Amino acid sequence: MHLPLLNIIDTVRQLGWGGAFELLRNGIVLGSVYALIALGYTMVYGILKLLNFAHGDIYMVGAFLGYGVLSILGGPLAPTIAMVPLILLMFLGGMLGSGVLGVVVERFAYRPLRNAPRIAPLISALGVSFFLANSALLLTHGERFNYAMYQLGGDPNTGLPGPLNQPAFSVAGRPVTVVQVLVVSTSIALMIALTLLVSRTRLGKAMRATSYDREAASMMGIDTDRVIASTFFIGSVLAGAAGVMFGLYIGETYYLMGFLAGLKAFTAAVVGGIGSIPGAMVGGLLIGVTEAYAAGYVGGQWSDVAVFGILILFMLLRPSGLFGAKTIQKV
Amino acid sequence: MPMLLRLSGVNTYYGQIHILTDVDLEVAEGELVCLLGGNASGKSTTLKTVIGIVEPRTGTVEFAGEDVTGKNTSYRIKQGMAIVPENRRLFAPMTVRENLEMGAYLLGRAKKEDFERVYSLFPLLHERRNQLAGTLSGGEQQMVAMGRALMSQPKLLLMDEPSMGLAPILVERNFEIIKQVHEAGVAVLVVEQNANISLSIADRGYVLQTGRVVLTGPAKDLLEHEDLKKAYLGR
Numbered sequence: 231m232h233l234p235l236l237n238i239i240d241t242v243r244q245l246g247w248g249g250a251f252e253l254l255r256n257g258i259v260l261g262s263v264y265a266l267i268a269l270g271y272t273m274v275y276g277i278l279k280l281l282n283f284a285h286g287d288i289y290m291v292g293a294f295l296g297y298g299v300l301s302i303l304g305g306p307l308a309p310t311i312a313m314v315p316l317i318l319l320m321f322l323g324g325m326l327g328s329g330v331l332g333v334v335v336e337r338f339a340y341r342p343l344r345n346a347p348r349i350a351p352l353i354s355a356l357g358v359s360f361f362l363a364n365s366a367l368l369l370t371h372g373e374r375f376n377y378a379m380y381q382l383g384g385d386p387n388t389g390l391p392g393p394l395n396q397p398a399f400s401v402a403g404r405p406v407t408v409v410q411v412l413v414v415s416t417s418i419a420l421m422i423a424l425t426l427l428v429s430r431t432r433l434g435k436a437m438r439a440t441s442y443d444r445e446a447a448s449m450m451g452i453d454t455d456r457v458i459a460s461t462f463f464i465g466s467v468l469a470g471a472a473g474v475m476f477g478l479y480i481g482e483t484y485y486l487m488g489f490l491a492g493l494k495a496f497t498a499a500v501v502g503g504i505g506s507i508p509g510a511m512v513g514g515l516l517i518g519v520t521e522a523y524a525a526g527y528v529g530g531q532w533s534d535v536a537v538f539g540i541l542i543l544f545m546l547l548r549p550s551g552l553f554g555a556k557t558i559q560k561v
Numbered sequence: 562m563p564m565l566l567r568l569s570g571v572n573t574y575y576g577q578i579h580i581l582t583d584v585d586l587e588v589a590e591g592e593l594v595c596l597l598g599g600n601a602s603g604k605s606t607t608l609k610t611v612i613g614i615v616e617p618r619t620g621t622v623e624f625a626g627e628d629v630t631g632k633n634t635s636y637r638i639k640q641g642m643a644i645v646p647e648n649r650r651l652f653a654p655m656t657v658r659e660n661l662e663m664g665a666y667l668l669g670r671a672k673k674e675d676f677e678r679v680y681s682l683f684p685l686l687h688e689r690r691n692q693l694a695g696t697l698s699g700g701e702q703q704m705v706a707m708g709r710a711l712m713s714q715p716k717l718l719l720m721d722e723p724s725m726g727l728a729p730i731l732v733e734r735n736f737e738i739i740k741q742v743h744e745a746g747v748a749v750l751v752v753e754q755n756a757n758i759s760l761s762i763a764d765r766g767y768v769l770q771t772g773r774v775v776l777t778g779p780a781k782d783l784l785e786h787e788d789l790k791k792a793y794l795g796r
Contacts, residue, residue, distance in 0.1 A: 432662075432670070439652045439663050446650035449612065450709070451638035451667040 241527050248402045253526040254519060255401075259410045259479060261518020262417035266472035267495030268502065268510035269424060270332075270465030276505040277441040277461045279348065283355040284335055286492015287362035288466045292328035292473025293483040294366065297375050299323035300477075306381040306392075313383060313393070317478070321416075324474035325467045332466025333459050341455065359492075366485035374484040377477040379409065394478070413475045420471060421511055424464070428507060437461055441505075490534070494521075497541040503554025512552060516540075562589040564623070565717055565748050566611065571620035573603075573610050573772075580606045581617070581772045588717065588750050593743040595751040595759040595780070597789075598769035604752040605647060607769065608721050611750070612644055613637045625716065639667050641716035647725060649706040653695025657686055660694050660705050664712030671712060679708040682738070700731040707738060711747075718742060720751045724758065736762055760784045 245253075267289050274282045299320045304310040311319075339358045343351045383392030394412070397405030428434035440447040440457045448454045476491070477483055498517040502509025517537055524536035544551060566588040573581040581603050588594045598604045609615040611622060613634040621630045629637050643664070652660050661679060665671035680687040683704040689697065694705055703723070710718055720739065724732040732755070740762045743749050753759040760766055760780045768776035768789060776789065783789055 432666070435655065435659055435662060436666060438655055438659075442652045442654055443650055445614070446646055446652070447663070448614065448634050449644050449646055449650070450663045451635045451713075452663070453633075453635050 238527050245526065248404050249526065251401055252404050253522045255404070255406055255410065256526075257519030257522030258515060259413050259518070260521060261498075261515035262414050263472045263475050263479070263514075264491070264495050264498050264517050265511045265514025266417055266420060266468045266475070267491060268498035268514045269421070269507060270469045271496055271499040272502070272504055272506060272510040273437075273461050273465045275499070277437065277444075277458055278340070278351070280340065280351050281355065281496070282340075282465075283352075283492065283496075284339075284358035284362060285465070285469055286488035286490075286495065287359050287366075288328050288332055288335070288488070289469040289473045289476075289491055289495075290366060290483070290485065290488030291331055291362060292324040292466075292470030293477045293487060294370070294375070294473070295327040295470065296320040296324035296474035296477050297377060297483055300377060306378050307386060309382065316382075317412075320478075321471060321474050325470040328470025328473065329463045329467040332462040332469070336459055336462040341458075359488075363485055363488065370485055372485060374482050377481045377483070379478050379481065409479055413479050416471065416475065420468060424468070425507065427464070433457070433460060494537055497537055501540060501544050501551055503551025506551065506553040509551055509553030562591065563626075564588075565590045565592075565625060566750070567621075567623040568607070568611065569621050569623070571607075571610060571617045571622070573606055573615055573617045575606075575615075579772065581610065584610075584620070584769075584772070584774055586767055586774065588748050590716070591743075591746050591748050592765065593739070593749045593751070593763045595753055595756075595763040595766045596769060597753060597756045597759065597766055597783075599754065601771075602769040603772040604769055605721055606772075608644070608719055608750070608752050611637075611719060612642055635667060638713065638715075641713075642719060643710040643713050643715035643717070644719040645706045645710045645721065645723065647721040649702050651694040651702055651705055651709075653693065655694060656691050657694055657697070657705055658690040660709050661686075661690075661712050664709035668713060675712050675714065678714075679711055682711070682741070683708050699727055700734070703727060703731065703735055704738075707735075707742075711742065715747060717748045717750065720749065722752060722754065724753060724755045732758060756783075756789065 267285065270285050271282060274280055274285070300306065303316055303319065309316050335358050339354045340351050343354055380391035380395040382394060384390050394409040395407050398408045398411045399406055428437060436447065436452045436457045437460070439450070440452060440454050444454050494517055495514065498513035499510050501516060502513030517540070520536050520540060521533045525533040564587055568584055568586040571581055571584040572579070584607060586607065596604055596607060606615060610617055613632060616631065621628055623629065624637060624640055624642065627640070629640065652663060661676060662671045665675055685701060686704055686708055689701065694702065697705065723735050723739065727735065736758050739749060739751065751759050751763065760783055763780040765778065766780050766783045767774050776783065776786065
C-alpha cells in the first residue's frame with residue numbers, strides 16, 4: 231500500500247538530523263527575507279490601515295536595482311571594485327531606490343485617497359502593483375537576471391564557487407555558507423535598527439502616535455503626512471534590502487517575483503499579528519521555516535500550500551495573530 | 562490687554578453644510594474665555610477652526626498679531642497654541658512620558674525643565690511616567706492630556722469639553738487646574754457644555770447656538786442672564 235503519510239515519515243528518516251538542520255537553515259534564511267518584507271506591510275498597515283499590495287513589487291524593484299548596481303560595477307565575473315564595497319553598494323542602491331519609490335507611490339497613489347473610503351486606496355494599491363510589475367516586464371522584456379554571486383571571486387575555469395558560497399561553519403557536518411550568514415545577520419541588524427528607531431527616536435514615537443490616532447497626533451503639531459511618508463520610506467528600504475538579499479542568496483530576479491513573495495510576507499504579517507513589528511519578524515521566520523520543511527519533507531509543490539494553509543488556519547483560529555492586540559471597539 | 566486670538570466673520574462648512582455663521586470671537590493675552598453651547602452648536606468646529614484642522618470658507622483667524630488663516634496646525638502650534646482634545650485622545654499604547662514628549666514634538670527634544678514643570682503641576686504623573694497611558698484612570702488621563710498640552714509652554718491653551726466623561730469631583734479638580742494654569746499667565750479658551758462651572762472661573766463667555774454667537778459678555782453677567790439660566794444653568 232502506498233500512503234503519502236508513510237512517504238513523509240520515510241523522508242524524515244532518510245534525511246535524518248542533518249537533513250532536518252539543513253531545512254531549518256534554509257527556512258531561517260528565507261524567513262529573514264520574508265520578515266523584512268513583512269515589516270513594511272505591517273508598518274504601513276499600522277499607520278494607514280492599508281494593505282499595501284504594491285509592497286511586494288517594491289521588493290522586486292529592489293532586487294533589480296541591486297542587480298543593476300552589480301552589472302554597472304562589472305558583474306560577478308569581472309567586478310571593478312572589491313567584494314565588500316560591491317555588496318554594500320548593491321544594498322545601498324536597492325534600499326535607497328526602493329525607499330524613494332515607496333515615497334513616490336504613497337505621494338501619488340495613496341495620499342490623494344487619504345479621506346476616501348478604505349476600499350479606494352486598496353484598489354489603488356492593486357493598481358500600483360500591476361503598474362510596477364508590468365513596467366518591469368516592459369523594461370526587462372520578461373527576462374530573468376541572475377546575480378550569480380557564486381561566480382564572484384570564484385574560479386571560472388573549474389566552476390569553483392567564490393567565498394560567498396563557501397561554508398562559514400558547519401553543524402552536524404552540514405555547511406552554513408557565508409551568504410546565508412550574511413543574509414540572516416543583515417536582517418537581524420536591520421530589525422534591531424528598526425526596533426530602536428521606533429521605540430527611541432522622535433520620529434519613531436511620532437510614528438506610533440500617528441498610527442494610534444492620526445488626528446490627535448496632528449493636534450500635537452506632528453506633521454502626519456511627513457510621518458506617513460517616512461513610514462513608507464523605511465518600510466520600502468527594508469523591502470529593497472530584502473530584494474538584494476534574495477538576489478545574493480537565490481540569485482534569480484524577474485518581474486513577477488514580487489507577487490508571491492509579497493503574498494507570503496503578507497501572510498507572515500497576518501500570522502504575527504498585523505500592525506505588530508515583532509509579530510512580522512516572528513511571522514516571517516515561521517513562514518520561511520514552514521516553507522522549507524514542507525518542501526523538504528512533503529515535496530516542493532506543497533510548500534505554497536503549507537504557507538497559505540497557515541494563513542487560513544490563523545484567519546480561522548486566531549485572526550489577531552500571534553502578537554496582535556485584540557481590537558477593542560472604542561465608543 | 563492686547564488681543565491674542567481673534568476670529569472675525571468666520572464661516573465654516575462641512576461640504577455643503579453651513580456649520581459656523583459669522584463667528585466673531587476674541588481672547589486677550591492671559592484671559593480665560595469660555596465658549597458655551599449645546600450639542601451640535603458648533604463649539605468643537607470653532608476650536609478646530611482656531612487650531613487649523615478645519616479651514617473657514619470666509620473670515621480670518623489671527624493669532625498673536627498675525628493672520629494664520631490658511632496656515633497648518635503645526636505652524637499654529639509653533640506660534641504658541643496647544644490643545645487638550647475632547648475625550649483627551651491620549652496615545653494609549655505609549656507611556657505617560659512619551660505622551661508628554663509628543664506635546665513638545667515641535668520643540669525638537671523635550672527639555673528637562675518642561676517635564677519638571679508639568680511634573681510639579683501633576684506630581685502623580687512623575688510617579689506614573691513609565692506606565693502606559695491607556696492603563697490610567699480617567700482623572701489621571703485628564704492630567705496627562707493637560708500636561709501634554711502644557712509641555713510646549715503655550716500662550717493659548719484650548720480645551721475641548723474638559724468635563725466630558727469625568728466624575729463630578731474630577732470635573733471640579735480639573736477646573737481648579739485650569740484656573741491654576743490661567744493664573745500662571747496662560748490664556749485659556751474652554752469649550753464646555755457645563756455652563757455653571759466654566760463661567761465660575763472664566764473672565765468672559767460666548768454662547769453658541771446653531772453656529773452663531775447669540776450671547777457674549779463678562780462671565781458674571783452671563784451667570785445672571787435669564788435666557789442662559791433657562792437654557793443651560795437649570796435654574
